[in-house]
Amino acid sequence: MDIRERISSWVDEHEKQLIGDISRLVAIRSVAGEPAPGMPFGEGPAAALAEAEKLCREQGLTVTNYDNYVLGADLNEKESAVDILAHLDVVAEGEGWSTDPYKAEIKDGCLYGRGTDDDKGPAAAAVYALSCIRQLNVPLKKNARLILGTDEESGSKDIEYYYSKVRPAPNTFSPDASFPVYNTEKGLFKCTFSRKWAGESVIPRVTELSGGFRINVLPSDAEATVAGISAAEAEGLLSEKAGKLGVALIAEDTPAGAKLRVKGVSAHASTPEEGNNGITALTELLSLLPLAECESTDAVKKLKKLFPHGDGEGRALGIDMRDDVSGALSLTFSLLKIDADGVEGSFDSRVPICATDENCRQKAFAALEQAGFTVTGQMRPPHHTPADTPFIKSLLSSYEYYTGRKGECLHMGGGTYVHDIEGGVAFGASMPGFDSHLHGADERVNIKDILTACKIFAYAVYTLCS
Numbered sequence: 030m031d032i033r034e035r036i037s038s039w040v041d042e043h044e045k046q047l048i049g050d051i052s053r054l055v056a057i058r059s060v061a062g063e064p065a066p067g068m069p070f071g072e073g074p075a076a077a078l079a080e081a082e083k084l085c086r087e088q089g090l091t092v093t094n095y096d097n098y099v100l101g102a103d104l105n106e107k108e109s110a111v112d113i114l115a116h117l118d119v120v121a122e123g124e125g126w127s128t129d130p131y132k133a134e135i136k137d138g139c140l141y142g143r144g145t146d147d148d149k150g151p152a153a154a155a156v157y158a159l160s161c162i163r164q165l166n167v168p169l170k171k172n173a174r175l176i177l178g179t180d181e182e183s184g185s186k187d188i189e190y191y192y193s194k195v196r197p198a199p200n201t202f203s204p205d206a207s208f209p210v211y212n213t214e215k216g217l218f219k220c221t222f223s224r225k226w227a228g229e230s231v232i233p234r235v236t237e238l239s240g241g242f243r244i245n246v247l248p249s250d251a252e253a254t255v256a257g258i259s260a261a262e263a264e265g266l267l268s269e270k271a272g273k274l275g276v277a278l279i280a281e282d283t284p285a286g287a288k289l290r291v292k293g294v295s296a297h298a299s300t301p302e303e304g305n306n307g308i309t310a311l312t313e314l315l316s317l318l319p320l321a322e323c324e325s326t327d328a329v330k331k332l333k334k335l336f337p338h339g340d341g342e343g344r345a346l347g348i349d350m351r352d353d354v355s356g357a358l359s360l361t362f363s364l365l366k367i368d369a370d371g372v373e374g375s376f377d378s379r380v381p382i383c384a385t386d387e388n389c390r391q392k393a394f395a396a397l398e399q400a401g402f403t404v405t406g407q408m409r410p411p412h413h414t415p416a417d418t419p420f421i422k423s424l425l426s427s428y429e430y431y432t433g434r435k436g437e438c439l440h441m442g443g444g445t446y447v448h449d450i451e452g453g454v455a456f457g458a459s460m461p462g463f464d465s466h467l468h469g470a471d472e473r474v475n476i477k478d479i480l481t482a483c484k485i486f487a488y489a490v491y492t493l494c495s
Contacts (some may be wrong), residue, residue, distance in 0.1 A: 036487045043157060044480055051140060051474075058131055060119060060120065069180075074117065077117040085102040095191055098186075099187050100177040108172060109171065110173065111174070111490065112173075113203070114447060115151055115205060116179065120147075123249075124250070139475050140474050143472055145465075146458075147467055150474040151457060161487040162491055170495060178446065181445075202447070202456040202489075207463070208457045213355050215359075216379070220405070229324065232257025233320050234321050236367075237285075238251070238253040238372075239252060245363070247303075249295035251310070267280075267314045274293075274305075274310045274338055276305060289315075309362055310338050312338075328401075335400060350384060384411075412453075432485075441455065
């Protein structure tokens with residue numbers, strides 16, 4: 030048989046083992062925690078790394094643990110031709126799951142669980158891809174190294190630590206996106222703004238508000254307490270508008286006033302169009318109430334104006350822009366807290382190649398400062414690898430063979446491990462058009478697709494190393 034057919038047969042024969050090993054990684058709640066000796070990112074990520082080390086050794090790979098920051102798993106002892114960067118840490122589970130997020134479950138041809146798509150499933154597929162090439166005993170001139178990290182969701186200090194000790198291979202891909210190839214990643218603009226005030230006593234007013242749990246996640250839920258108004262009155266004023274905004278509204282009376290909860294749809298911050306933001310829905314609803322004039326009321330109304338519901342491109346801030354290579358700027362209002370002392374909020378923006386400090390960061394700062402907020406934040410530049418390199422052509426050839434689809438280079442708003450690596454690209458593991466519920470409830474991976482991804486990775490490794 031042709032090597033591509035041999036790879037395909039081997040992967041199909043190991044389907045149950047691969048799904049089982051994805052499941053054992055999913056069972057570990059590897060959310061970032063408090064650092065401890067030997068656990069730089071907390072107990073969960075360290076436990077996931079230990080389990081992955083067992084898995085790699087079981088598959089015959091040579092393993093090096095870099096102080097529990099990352100794991101390196103080598104196909105052979107030759108000079109490396111390609112690095113594969115995947116991660117084992119996950120975002121918190123959140124609410125709204127129909128399955129146990131840490132007990133992988135198969136239904137409708139998919140495997141459900143936190144990390145099945147981002148990024149434990151692809152990481153396990155890469156382990157099996159290397160194992161496949163090793164067991165097929167094909168002649169190789171070079172090595173392939175799988176690098177498994179534990180801090181991708183919280184700043185990527187793991188990979189920074191690794192590359193302070195080890196030089197990158199000539200070629201690098203990360204299976205932390207979807208196929209075909211993402212050779213362009215937008216820049217990142219994270220901004221935090223605040224405003225303080227003295228104690229307030231007038232009513233009706235917003236006394237508390239909270240929404241969001243991570244800056245890179247579009248929040249589905251937000252809640253506020255409004256003193257001086259009843260739940261029935263609030264519902265009468267807001268129910269129709271909540272329906273038009275597409276969010277559920279729950280109001281209840283408490284000793285402190287009416288507690289209002291809204292529920293939209295969560296999404297990754299880089300794709301706000303795929304969610305329905307609970308924070309922006311709530312500020313829009315609150316602005317319709319007969320609130321007394323005070324600092325908190327002014328803040329709510331200013332935020333509603335600066336971040337109107339449905340504005341995922343920063344139009345109200347005056348920073349909407351786009352270019353042909355990287356597409357449009359995206360913006361997600363992801364964190365907001367109001368209490369007796371003031372307000373603090375944050376947004377996450379993915380900026381195209383045409384964005385500069387002058388036309389983006391400075392412009393957003395000016396709009397927020399004019400509204401009375403104190404602002405901090407920096408921009409991270411975009412990443413772009415030319416599409417016509419032999420490396421990318423090799424990846425696309427493997428993708429086209431196993432899928433029968435046309436390969437092409439695309440851009441993304443999210444960032445991967447390769448963002449700061451010259452020549453790096455994101456490659457897989459989801460197929461185009463598949464909704465994995467990334468960073469949301471019921472995260473999943475299509476089983477047929479993850480098997481195909483494993484085959485694609487294996488043949489790509491073969492072509493790059495032989």
